[in-house]
Amino acid sequence: MRKRLIVSAAAGALALLLSVPASAAQAGPGAAGIGDPYYPNAGNGGYDVSHYDIRLKYQPATDLLEGTTTILATATQDLTRFNLDFVLQVKEVLVNGRAAKFASTGEQELEITPARTIAKGSPITVVVRYADKPGSVERGGYSAWLRTPDGGVAANEPEGSAWWYPSNDHPTDKATFDVSVQVPDGTQVISNGTAAQRSSAGWTRYSYRQTKPQATYLATLAIGKFEIRNDTTPGGTPVITAYSKDLGDNLGAAQASVERTGELVDWLAGYFGEYPFGTVGGYVPNVPTGYALETQGQIFYSPAQFARGANTSVVVHELAHQWYGDSVSVQRWSDIWLNEGFARYSQWLWSEHENEGTAQELADYVYNLYPADHAFWTVKPGDPGADHQFSGAVYDRGAVAVQALRNAVGDEKFFRILKGWPTERKYGNATIQQFQAYAERISGKPLGELFNTWLFTAGKPAVGSAGAAPAAASLAPSLAPSAGASAAPEPKSWKKIQETNAVHEHKG
Template sequence: MRKILTAVAVAVVLLAAPGAAAAGGPGATPGSSGLGDTYYPDYGNGGYDVEHYDLKLGYQPATDHLDGTATITARATQHLSRFNLDFALTVSSVTVNGSPAAFAAEGPHELVVTPATDIKRHSAFTVVVTYQGIPSSVVVNGFTSWKRVSDGALAVNEPESAWWWYPSNDHPLDKATFDVSIAVPDGTQAISNGVLRKEPYSIAGWTHWDWYTTKPTATYLAFMAIGQYDLVKGTGADGQPLITAYAKNLGTFGDNARASIGRTAEIIAFEETVFGPYPFEAQGGIAGPIDGIRFSLETQTRPVYGYRAWRNGPNTSVVAHELAHQWFGDNVSVHNWTDIWLNEGFASYAQWLWSEHEGMGTAQQVFDQTYAFYPADSDFWQVLPGDPGAEDPFDNAVYDRGAMALHQLRLALGDKKFFAILTGWGKHKRYCDGSIAEFREYAERLSGTDLTGLFQVWLYTKGRPNLASGPSLSAPAKPASWDFIRMARER
């Protein structure tokens, strides 16, 4: 879920734009500066698909200074005269296929690149961008997704986080694999997605951490956590490397975090029984520092948890939520940010299933409590989970009413068909994107049931739906899991 961090009132840093001859031969056209997302039309870029990001980074926590070289391997989807990358730091040079390219800032987060030679449609090309800056001083559209902390930083946010640490095609429609190599002062940990290529090594006072991913990853799901952490290495139930990390300044929260994130392998094993095989090559989780982010996010292979998750004790419900996103949001990502129910409604329902598994309240009991919790005249029922709006696509209705919609689907179809749909969807759309319309069509095909009315009532109609046979609205029994479920997404 998205949490916009407190913005610092500093102007966006403009990028250097050296003179160079503009390309643009016959038939070549510029790639678009956005992918036309309904909520965020300027996010992502047209004209190419990225296949791989190779990031070489150096970060100094004392000054919050980041140096980087990004090598981007992509393939043109049209005959390109120029193309855009989403980025907001200061760029010093750009090459395309080894030749210097012209570049300039345009708008709040666009880097316009004009290669010396047109790029033919379907051809592979390589872009190398060198850059530097102080990410916490860069504010775009009124906020920053780079959280500086006392001993390092967190590059974590949704739907945008890449702009502050690497240039990208920043939309879930364009997934890629990653190599992330981070050099930090000795004694500092630097954690990212996937697998450690080798043990960290020190050169001249700097420790190098080399991470890589083998599965396609949406740009906002790539992350960095830099600072003082205790790393715990293990092996998941499927034999995958499992790395958890705990900020050293969590104090008493640290024990609660360990008691929760320490059950990651167990929770994944349970979720495999309802969602199908775990889709990635590594497992784990990060307990962020006490001066870090408040929220938690499903960063791929290794979610990052905000400190507030542990303030009232261990909370495996939040772990169940973020790990469920590995299937719903990470493996199958949104086609459009209007489809956010496919991420948050499903991860929220995973908490209900985990509650049932742990004997802390059945999914039906959690449904009853949720339905009764929001009075019929509450503004909650005026937000449409299937189209919550660009101002707050992460409204509580997307989570709670979204999970209620899934429970109604389960009741309508029965467990056999319902769970066949949940496991089949991940296979059907493996490492791709999907829309609500596509999910409904898929569910109808597998179940042989017209679901138009159910989806319309629970996702696209304002007001509290009437129940054919409902719970007592006066005082339903509160499940033991209720407070943990709600705490999992407090902002």
């Protein structure tokens, strides 16, 4: 799930808060960033979005994207000006029905000056009309629009929306979505939520509706020639899967993996509680990238995920994110362990289910795989830094931390925590500290030392410390991966898990 990394701003920006208390709100421009310490320029201040209505027309042959996005929001302060995150060429902006001044500033800021000051608490309707070729638009040498032989794809983290619709691009400002796209007949469109389509002469319009709160980076768009399949899970949730008609040798393996979505989402519901969205599925476009991304209810998989054959483990990982990451999203990007540590741990639970290695055996294997002086242990999963946010250590050491929690509180309390957390925090945002407090409340145990040791301290934890895997205490000294086999035997599931893990190090 590694995806695009944004370069951090100056060190002084690290002190910015994620939100401004209402009592401190002042008349004037909204902030150009929401204040996330990792990405201070991501998102914007001064308003809260409730809904995006995105209407597009796309011509695959030329990459021309024409659009009108209507944004419904509420002012959180008196606003003389506000920003949206957007990089395409804008033709017109209306605010509450009146023409507004606008300018492109910084790397991806659309600065909007409405004709009238907007009072705190007032509704805002913003209409942005635009046209551009997103595949040719770069910021810092990077484009989030993945051009394909028959269209294009938008699926990236932590940014990506700015290449196809204007937004307040930070997970703390979730909204509902309507996405409607007109394409030439014979071309298909994939997006989030329930789907409908209608045709006119030479063109077909596809419409999707996401009625549950969704972070901006979890909105996805794929345009091209797809085979689209419709089914339901055993529990009755609609399943939409799609495959590019030009996947070649990867098609069979992709279908053998993604077509198990219905089975796997119901299996995960046994651990995490009721599936939180109205539809579920996945799509595999013809793109050269290597990662997968938990785009809400409609998961993006690159063909490379299936280059070595079917991989249900990656499907489990991305589906687990629907609870841990999509329904309950990070409050700030440093809380990424709440997404990736638990999604990786879901793969360990699947390994147990398939009798290919228990979670304890996988934790022991990871612990012994890296010697104490290995760079793996320098990454702190609870605060890895923007440059290491998608490091393999966040996933693997992060999953060992989850196993350490399981050992510390016992299976009965652990599985109550695993299911109760996404139920209690459904459709919201959360921090690691809030998760720790919840785990302490359910378990009745102080867990500060365990969380500090496994998540916030650089270096290899001492064997058996702070709830570490007790089985590790009897293991021989660990060996570097290059020095030979780990002291703990390699679980059968490890190679498939590593196929997922390898792409997380991709730098985009």
